[in-house]
Amino acid sequence: MTRPDFNADTERVLIHAPFGRDGGMIREVLRKADIDGIVCSEIEDLVSEISEGAGAVIIGDEALNPETVAKLSAILSREPQWSDLPFVVMTSGGDPDQGSRARLALVKPLGNYTLLERPLRSATLVSAVESALRARRRQYEICGFLRERDTLLAQARESERIYRGIGESIDFGVWICTPDGRCIYVSDSFARLVGMSQEDCMGFGWGQVLHPDERDQTLEAWKQCAAAGAFWDRVHRFRTQDGGWRHVLARGVPIRGERGEVLCWAGINLDIQREKEVESALQQSNQALRRSNTDLEQFAYAASHDLQEPLRNIAIFSQLLNDRFAGMVDSEGEEFVSLIVSSAKRMQLLIKDLLAYTRATSRDEEEEVHEAIDAQAVLDTLLFDLRHLIRDHSALVSCDPLPAVRVHQVHLQQLFQNLLSNAIKYRSSEPPVIHIGAHPCGKEWLFSIQDNGIGIDPKYAEQIFGIFKRLHNSDEYPGTGIGLAICQKIVERYGGRIWVESELGKGSVFKCTLPG
Numbered sequence: 001m002t003r004p005d006f007n008a009d010t011e012r013v014l015i016h017a018p019f020g021r022d023g024g025m026i027r028e029v030l031r032k033a034d035i036d037g038i039v040c041s042e043i044e045d046l047v048s049e050i051s052e053g054a055g056a057v058i059i060g061d062e063a064l065n066p067e068t069v070a071k072l073s074a075i076l077s078r079e080p081q082w083s084d085l086p087f088v089v090m091t092s093g094g095d096p097d098q099g100s101r102a103r104l105a106l107v108k109p110l111g112n113y114t115l116l117e118r119p120l121r122s123a124t125l126v127s128a129v130e131s132a133l134r135a136r137r138r139q140y141e142i143c144g145f146l147r148e149r150d151t152l153l154a155q156a157r158e159s160e161r162i163y164r165g166i167g168e169s170i171d172f173g174v175w176i177c178t179p180d181g182r183c184i185y186v187s188d189s190f191a192r193l194v195g196m197s198q199e200d201c202m203g204f205g206w207g208q209v210l211h212p213d214e215r216d217q218t219l220e221a222w223k224q225c226a227a228a229g230a231f232w233d234r235v236h237r238f239r240t241q242d243g244g245w246r247h248v249l250a251r252g253v254p255i256r257g258e259r260g261e262v263l264c265w266a267g268i269n270l271d272i273q274r275e276k277e278v279e280s281a282l283q284q285s286n287q288a289l290r291r292s293n294t295d296l297e298q299f300a301y302a303a304s305h306d307l308q309e310p311l312r313n314i315a316i317f318s319q320l321l322n323d324r325f326a327g328m329v330d331s332e333g334e335e336f337v338s339l340i341v342s343s344a345k346r347m348q349l350l351i352k353d354l355l356a357y358t359r360a361t362s363r364d365e366e367e368e369v370h371e372a373i374d375a376q377a378v379l380d381t382l383l384f385d386l387r388h389l390i391r392d393h394s395a396l397v398s399c400d401p402l403p404a405v406r407v408h409q410v411h412l413q414q415l416f417q418n419l420l421s422n423a424i425k426y427r428s429s430e431p432p433v434i435h436i437g438a439h440p441c442g443k444e445w446l447f448s449i450q451d452n453g454i455g456i457d458p459k460y461a462e463q464i465f466g467i468f469k470r471l472h473n474s475d476e477y478p479g480t481g482i483g484l485a486i487c488q489k490i491v492e493r494y495g496g497r498i499w500v501e502s503e504l505g506k507g508s509v510f511k512c513t514l515p516g
Contacts, residue, residue: 010053010140013037013129016046017060017090026058026125033126035133043068047075054085056132058125061091061103069106076110082143086132087113090120175206175252177265181226190269195241211237211245229254229262235272246273315341372404372516375447378412379436386420393424399436403445406515411490416449418483419510423451428505444496444513451509456502464500487512 013030015037017023027037040046043063050057050072076085087110091103107113112135114128173187186201194201194209207219214236225232232252237245252267318340379402383390390397397420405412416436423434430452437448456464465488491498491512502508 010136011036011055011133012049012053013056013058013133014040014046014049014054015058016040016043016063017058022060022090026120029122029125030129032122033130035126035129043071047071050075050085051078055136056086056088056129058088058090058129061089061107064089064103064106066106069109073109080143082139082146084112084135084139086135087111088116088125088128088132089113090116090118092118174266174268177226177252177267179226179254179262179264181223181265184264193240194238209239211239226265232265232267238269246271247276248272372406373409373412374404375402375412375438378409379416382413382416382420386417389421389424393427393432395424395427395432395434397434397436400438402436402438402447403440403516405445407490407494411493412514415487415490415512418487419449422483423449423453423508426451426453426508428452428454428507440516441513443516445516447512447514449510450507452507455504455506456500456508457504458502461500461502465498 013035015023015026015030017026017039023039023041027039030037037058038049040049046057046059079085087107089104089107104115114132116124116128173190174185175183175187175190176185177183182203183201183206186198186206188198191198191201194206196205196209199205200208204219207215210218218234218236221234222232232250234250235247236250238248240246249270249272250267251270252265254262255264255266257263318337321337376399379399383397389395407415420434424432433452435448435450437450439446439448465484487510488498491514494515496513496515498510498512500508500510
């Protein structure tokens with residue numbers, strides 16, 4: 001049985017004085033000292049009360065005989081190991097006779113006992129009982145400490161089991177080092193993979209399986225990290241048991257005590273070989289794609305040059321044919337020639353716009369924009385270039401102060417030019433009124449180009465950004481339908497997005513985000 005708490009039941013003093021009024025008198029003395037005493041007239045009563053819990057037992061030596069001691073020894077043997085119930089044995093005063101010596105010899109198996117000679121003084125009795133109760137309380141305190149220790153040990157064993165289980169489930173596992181960085185533990189999974197024993201890995205022995213090109217630098221970096229008490233985060237290669245090399249992400253943290261001192265290092269090794277292989281394959285794929293794009297761009301330039309020359313000839317000679325044989329060709333022939341010239345010019349415009357679409361993302365894609373450019377200066381230059389178009393259509397263009405953005409100048413110019421040209425092209429019966437605005441949006445800038453034109457049905461808000469997607473025929477509004485596709489390519493090139501907010505007959509607001 002276990003009684004972890006020292007309470008009213010376990011603080012009781014049991015009294016077994018079988019002759020006369022001794023039991024009652026002793027209980028009264030204890031009561032005056034605020035000690036709870038229970039008189040047990042029979043040995044069976046005493047044994048029963050002990051099983052319920054007691055702080056001490058007062059017993060007269062005249063009650064001790066082999067049978068009584070056997071019964072007491074039996075009940076005490078069922079007490080937990082930490083329990084050592086105190087006995088206060090009252091014995092006759094003076095020189096002991098043969099009988100008293102025999103009785104005292106019987107009490108020795110009870111273990112924890114104190115002798116009090118009769119006649120008893122109240123103060124002596126109370127003092128002996130209080131001393132016995134203090135000893136009993138201490139036993140319960142020790143019991144509590146032992147139980148707490150056992151609980152903590154069980155938790156520690158469970159934590160270690162979980163910790164080791166997690167470590168073994170990770171290919172390159174976990175590790176622990178001393179404050180100065182010397183390894184004192186690696187999981188078995190690590191030792192098996194690199195073909196080393198636990199002992200070989202200790203200290204800086206794990207460095208033996210580092211890649212030769214990285215060994216010295218990694219060990220030196222780790223020693224510096226341990227000396228500084230910093231966070232360890234490094235990728236290096238370990239040689240596996242089959243002789244191959246695998247990339248591992250090693251991370252570790254210093255475990256600190258209450259005063260901030262480093263108690264040890266705990267870390268984990270993560271196998272990232274697959275990620276490295278995917279990264280390498282992706283880089284190769286990107287390089288192949290860039291080569292393909294370069295080849296395609298070169299082909300587009302070459303094809304455009306080869307196509308534009310015959311198209312110009314078709315347009316020129318068709319016009320010469322029409323001029324030279326004027327009056328000799330009927331109206332249908334003249335119409336055919338006009339269609340040839342118009343088609344050639346449209347083809348030239350289409351090729352020009354396709355080249356612009358290609359350039360929208362091909363300009364130094366690997367080259368980062370290190371310095372932001374002044375969007376206001378780019379717009380001012382563009383407005384000067386478009387001054388005749390703006391004047392011819394009586395357009396009114398205004399703008400807020402524009403910020404600097406991290407975009408190539410030629411791309412920003414293309415973006416503004418297409419959006420402004422569209423705002424003028426798709427004008428209503430009123431003169432175009434256009435406003436360019438910009439507002440901060442986190443680390444980006446939100447640009448807006450608002451007009452009072454014919455507007456767009458919201459159901460076509462996404463379709464209009466597709467290449468060759470037109471909502472009107474070329475007779476109404478000339479063009480190839482590539483302008484907004486170019487704008488989308490440019491904005492997405494810099495990680496932004498572009499969209500339109502519009503209703504038919506109520507103008508449009510084109511919005512896009514660009515890095516600041």
